[in-house]
Amino acid sequence: MKFTRRTLLAASAAAALLPKSVFGQAGLTLTATEGSQQIAPAGYPETKIWGYDGGVPGPTIRVKQGGRVVRDFVNDLPQGSSVHWHGIRIKNDMDGVVGLTQDAVDPGQSMVYDFTVPDAGTYWYHPHNRTWEQMARGLYGALIIEESAPPDVDRDIVFLIDDWRLTQEAAIDESFGQMMDWSHSGRIGNWVTINGKAPDDHPVKLNERIRLRLVNTSNSRIFELGFDGFEGMVVALDGQPLDVPVAMGRISLAPAQRMDLILDVTAEQGKYGSLVMQDRNEAFQLAKFPVEGAARNEKMAAPAPLPANPVPALGDLKSARRFDLLMEGGAMSQMREAMVDGEVQDTRSLAADGQFWALNGVSGMPKTPLLVAERGETIIVRIINQTVFGHAMHLHGFHFRSLGADGSQGPLRDTVLVERDETVEIAFVADNPGDWLFHCHMLEHTAAGMLTWIKVN
Numbered sequence: 296m297k298f299t300r301r302t303l304l305a306a307s308a309a310a311a312l313l314p315k316s317v318f319g320q321a322g323l324t325l326t327a328t329e330g331s332q333q334i335a336p337a338g339y340p341e342t343k344i345w346g347y348d349g350g351v352p353g354p355t356i357r358v359k360q361g362g363r364v365v366r367d368f369v370n371d372l373p374q375g376s377s378v379h380w381h382g383i384r385i386k387n388d389m390d391g392v393v394g395l396t397q398d399a400v401d402p403g404q405s406m407v408y409d410f411t412v413p414d415a416g417t418y419w420y421h422p423h424n425r426t427w428e429q430m431a432r433g434l435y436g437a438l439i440i441e442e443s444a445p446p447d448v449d450r451d452i453v454f455l456i457d458d459w460r461l462t463q464e465a466a467i468d469e470s471f472g473q474m475m476d477w478s479h480s481g482r483i484g485n486w487v488t489i490n491g492k493a494p495d496d497h498p499v500k501l502n503e504r505i506r507l508r509l510v511n512t513s514n515s516r517i518f519e520l521g522f523d524g525f526e527g528m529v530v531a532l533d534g535q536p537l538d539v540p541v542a543m544g545r546i547s548l549a550p551a552q553r554m555d556l557i558l559d560v561t562a563e564q565g566k567y568g569s570l571v572m573q574d575r576n577e578a579f580q581l582a583k584f585p586v587e588g589a590a591r592n593e594k595m596a597a598p599a600p601l602p603a604n605p606v607p608a609l610g611d612l613k614s615a616r617r618f619d620l621l622m623e624g625g626a627m628s629q630m631r632e633a634m635v636d637g638e639v640q641d642t643r644s645l646a647a648d649g650q651f652w653a654l655n656g657v658s659g660m661p662k663t664p665l666l667v668a669e670r671g672e673t674i675i676v677r678i679i680n681q682t683v684f685g686h687a688m689h690l691h692g693f694h695f696r697s698l699g700a701d702g703s704q705g706p707l708r709d710t711v712l713v714e715r716d717e718t719v720e721i722a723f724v725a726d727n728p729g730d731w732l733f734h735c736h737m738l739e740h741t742a743a744g745m746l747t748w749i750k751v752n
């Protein structure tokens with residue numbers, strides 16, 4: 296390595312952090328800090344971001360299933376932060392939720408996260424304090440848990456897809472907390488990146504097999520995606536393998552959701568495949584895959600299912616306890632009032648406090664949990680959406696299955712999109728003790744009241 300001024304600076308910065316990082320197994324740090332990066336297309340200036348280790352995305356953390364993740368999280372931001380390990384069935388005190396499982400890590404402070412990872416699959420990490428601002432500024436990264444026998448692929452790639460709201464100078468638009476966003480669909484941006492970069496070329500080979508892990512890291516955008524020039528199978532959702540892989544069609548990925556694909560390149564040599572995003576009536580190419588050479592003469596055989604993770608099977612659903620979660624509020628709603636901190640407020644005074652949404656009549660974090668479960672019990676929650684917006688409901692600490700009217704069980708997920716006027720029933724085994732957040736992952740909706748929690752004894 297050549298010693299430039301930059302590497303020297305980096306080295307001395309690392310040295311300055313050493314006293315904080317000597318504890319913990321490997322002494323690895325993860326630092327939330329300011330940075331600058333080319334987010335917008337060439338010709339625009341770099342964008343000042345907040346990122347883990349100064350970049351967006353933050354470093355990809357890869358560990359074998361059953362292994363341990365240890366990171367000394369250092370907060371070099373001007374505001375309190377934390378790290379939430381999204382989708383990991385984790386020990387409660389490592390879940391990173393400020394206000395529920397920990398206090399914020401103040402500027403200049405650090406905290407060791409240390410946990411084991413029971414499930415293989417595609418996960419990610421992000422802050423859980425002022426999340427609507429911190430994620431919009433670029434704080435997130437991939438957490439990949441490898442199977443002990445990974446599927447046979449030529450390449451394993453992660454695409455963290457994000458939606459940015461940039462100014463004409465390519466700065467992050469500081470319109471955080473805008474009422475219009477909080478009461479409608481959230482902060483929808485005007486620029487989309489993959490792994491923090493403008494649409495780019497990704498050379499591939501004919502008949503090459505790629506495992507592509509898609510993660511929606513946007514604040515609130517539901518990505519509608521499609522591939523050309525590939526044949527694909529969906530093998531996992533939100534980290535959890537499908538029992539039977541299904542052929543890839545048009546993809547809808549709500550905030551925080553993941554999808555693992557096994558793609559075979561079928562576009563001819565000299566041509567290219569593409570990843571296209573549909574935005575209302577317009578289509579945008581997010582990635583171009585020029586085909587250069589061939590990996591093999593024929594396409595590989597259809598992929599086998601990934602090995603299942605040790606998630607407990609649902610117990611008897613007839614005797615399971617049931618709870619309702621009524622979603623109300625937002626623009627164009629019938630909601631008249633909601634409780635805040637134990638007091639009834641009308642929608643006008645709610646709005647004055649930036650609160651627009653309610654779960655079971657409560658806006659903001661309720662003092663008492665939605666439900667208290669005994670460890671190991673199967674719980675059913677019926678989510679009733681009485682708003683005119685879709686909501687990406689995320690339960691911390693568990694994966695759940697949605698239940699069909701005919702009694703069928705959907706795939707394991709940690710985040711489910713509940714469309715406007717829709718009712719979705721989910722069921723899970725409450726095997727993980729602690730206090731777990733349950734909220735809409737459209738981050739402006741969380742900020743504006745759409746969150747609750749459950750308790751498992």
Ligand code: C2O
Pocket residue numbers: 379381421423551689691732734736
């Ligand atoms: Cu991705 Cu409450 O988190």
Ligand code: CU
Pocket residue numbers: 685686687735736737740741745
């Ligand atoms: Cu929502």
